[in-house]
Amino acid sequence: MVTEDRATADRQTQWLRGVLDLAVLATLQSAGTSYGYALIQSLTEAGILDLKGGTIYPLLARLEQEGLVSSEWRAGHGGPGRKYFTITATGREVLIRSAAGWTDFSARIGSILGGALSRGGR
């Protein structure tokens, strides 16, 4: 089922804070190099739905400003030029450290939520 209820959709925009940049870095790490429009598609396929350009492009600009990615313009394949991004060494460090932190955090939250649901499910 692709359609999610509104409550979840509303919450996703909050859940993405502090995580979307990591997801972008991770995608860049996997893909080697990519550009904004394609990143939206990749993340959508990975289950991060409804991402819009107004979210991704400023984010990529922030990442570049912080030195976590570098960019280069290239011609598009039947379309406008594309701004390709590559993760930097600094970006990889941040990704590794932050991803570990997030894994811990999400596990802690998971146990808080899971504990309540199993004990209170009745």
Next chain:
Amino acid sequence: MVTEDRATADRQTQWLRGVLDLAVLATLQSAGTSYGYALIQSLTEAGILDLKGGTIYPLLARLEQEGLVSSEWRAGHGGPGRKYFTITATGREVLIRSAAGWTDFSARIGSILGGALSRGGR
């Protein structure tokens, strides 16, 4: 190790968005009833560090305004009065639905981050 690096501490404030309210509801569900100051302690023990009153109290006010919790003043045990909160039926519904959504979300993010880290660890 209790001390976390600054990067993770900074990120936690973002990671809490859209999740902290669920964590509070879940804690309330587990505890049956509790009050702000004690909730901070409970969540700290559960691994959500550095929560401040300026975060919890406005959050509880929002939850009450939305009808997800109800409150009642009672005398404190050697200290000022306490405002006890209890989760409502609506709160339980929201908790169950949203917790399920969060579990899905965090799994998706986990696989995006995990995929990149294992493939890109080299």
Next chain:
DNA sequence: AGATCTAGTTGACGTTGCTATCTAGTCGAT
């Protein structure tokens, strides 16, 4: 009286994802 712990409130602030709108290149159909 002062200090400390408990307990709660409030206003200002900053980050960041979202909305909406804009420019612009390519291509197919009418």
Next chain:
DNA sequence: ATCGACTAGATAGCAACGTCAACTAGATCT
């Protein structure tokens, strides 16, 4: 030739919410 449709990116304004900082206030102990 023109009109969408798709690709690709930029940006101004908005709103939500966790944090910071400062405050009130009760209880207890020295």
